[in-house]
Amino acid sequence: MANLRAIRTRIRSVENTQQITKSMKMVAGAKLRRTQSAFSSLRDYAARCAEMLGRVAQGMPVTEPLLLPHAENARVCYVLIVGNRGLCGTYNSALLRYLEELAEKEEREKFLVVCGRWGKDMIPGANIPIRESFEIGDAPDAKEAEELTAYLRGLYTGGEADEVVLVYQRFRSVLQQSPGTQTLLPMAVEPPEKEAEKKYIFEPDRESLLRTLTDMTLKNTVHAALLEARTGEHSARMTAMTAAADNTEELIGELTLQLNHARQAAITTEISEIAGGAEAMRKNR
Amino acid sequence: MGDLFRLSVVTGESTVLDTKVRSVNLPMDFGSIGILVNHAPMLCAVSKGIVRGALEDGSVVRVRVSEGIASVADNELTVLCGDAALIED
Numbered sequence: 001m002a003n004l005r006a007i008r009t010r011i012r013s014v015e016n017t018q019q020i021t022k023s024m025k026m027v028a029g030a031k032l033r034r035t036q037s038a039f040s041s042l043r044d045y046a047a048r049c050a051e052m053l054g055r056v057a058q059g060m061p062v063t064e065p066l067l068l069p070h071a072e073n074a075r076v077c078y079v080l081i082v083g084n085r086g087l088c089g090t091y092n093s094a095l096l097r098y099l100e101e102l103a104e105k106e107e108r109e110k111f112l113v114v115c116g117r118w119g120k121d122m123i124p125g126a127n128i129p130i131r132e133s134f135e136i137g138d139a140p141d142a143k144e145a146e147e148l149t150a151y152l153r154g155l156y157t158g159g160e161a162d163e164v165v166l167v168y169q170r171f172r173s174v175l176q177q178s179p180g181t182q183t184l185l186p187m188a189v190e191p192p193e194k195e196a197e198k199k200y201i202f203e204p205d206r207e208s209l210l211r212t213l214t215d216m217t218l219k220n221t222v223h224a225a226l227l228e229a230r231t232g233e234h235s236a237r238m239t240a241m242t243a244a245a246d247n248t249e250e251l252i253g254e255l256t257l258q259l260n261h262a263r264q265a266a267i268t269t270e271i272s273e274i275a276g277g278a279e280a281m282r283k284n285r
Numbered sequence: 286m287g288d289l290f291r292l293s294v295v296t297g298e299s300t301v302l303d304t305k306v307r308s309v310n311l312p313m314d315f316g317s318i319g320i321l322v323n324h325a326p327m328l329c330a331v332s333k334g335i336v337r338g339a340l341e342d343g344s345v346v347r348v349r350v351s352e353g354i355a356s357v358a359d360n361e362l363t364v365l366c367g368d369a370a371l372i373e374d
Contacts, residue, residue, distance in 0.1 A: 042298070201326065203313065209328055216354070
């Protein structure tokens with residue numbers, strides 16, 4: 001009988017786990033929708049900003065410090081955008097492994113700026129000095145992006161870093177994210193695709209427009225990267241939790257079968273005991 | 286009507302306005318400028334203030350904007366700014 005009770009307890013605990021994984025999946029799904037829609041509207045805006053930047057910068061001597069590469073290229077700053085928590089499959093650990101490989105090949109002096117709460121004790125193991133950590137929410141807003149941008153820009157213009165590289169999980173689809181890099185600074189300007197010879201009027205003047213647009217584009221790039229990373233995190237968590245919920249379903253099925261076997265066995269034993277007892281009494285009579 | 290052009294106000298979060306207008310008034314550092322159909326290509330810095338667009342039926346649509354950039358080309362005026370909100374009457 002102890003076996004029966006043990007199985008029942010086990011089933012109940014698996015059911016609890018199932019409830020947790022299902023609700024985590026739902027929460028991740030809701031967050032995913034939010035970040036995904038924010039990401040897609042920002043992408044449109046960012047593309048337009050970049051296009052305008054291309055138009056302003058076209059044919060102009062590069063004077064803007066954010067666009068100019070440093071004369072000496074000796075220090076690189078990696079901006080690692082990890083998730084805020086675990087339970088999302090290999091999302092975080094794969095990214096960290098990717099960073100380690102990247103850092104191994106890199107001969108310049110390097111340091112790390114970490115965004116996200118995950119891996120407070122895992123990341124130092126990668127042996128890259130951590131300069132600064134940023135808390136980024138589950139749905140990064142413009143303000144968080146602005147703070148991070150201001151800090152990174154300070155690193156570059158202050159000469160502490162000669163290259164700023166974002167390292168994060170690129171979002172391919174809900175089922176697939178792959179680690180990748182994007183050079184943030186010095187910024188690259190895409191030349192405009194069409195209407196190259198169109199003469200534009202610049203108000204108030206080209207230099208100040210260039211400055212405004214580089215600022216906007218820089219911030220957009222950081223914000224888009226944060227949103228992309230979070231979108232990937234939420235979808236990775238959703239996938240992981242769906243798999244976990246499916247597993248609990250299977251486990252409950254197996255355990256229920258075991259329970260039924262055990263119960264049947266118990267009933268059979270009881271009946272044969274009664275039958276045996278009755279037989280014995282009849283013989284004694 | 287041939288004398289209309291497109292006005293859109295876009296922020297990082299959403300497209301606040303996308304409509305056909307007769308004329309637009311943009312806030313700038315030195316005051317405001319009016320833009321009509323067939324304007325020459327222009328890129329300009331928009332300052333914090335109110336963008337006014339005159340619709341075909343004569344009514345005026347107003348959008349409060351933060352600092353940003355506006356581009357005019359091919360009868361399309363796009364205002365990109367960090368923050369914008371439609372003012373309801």
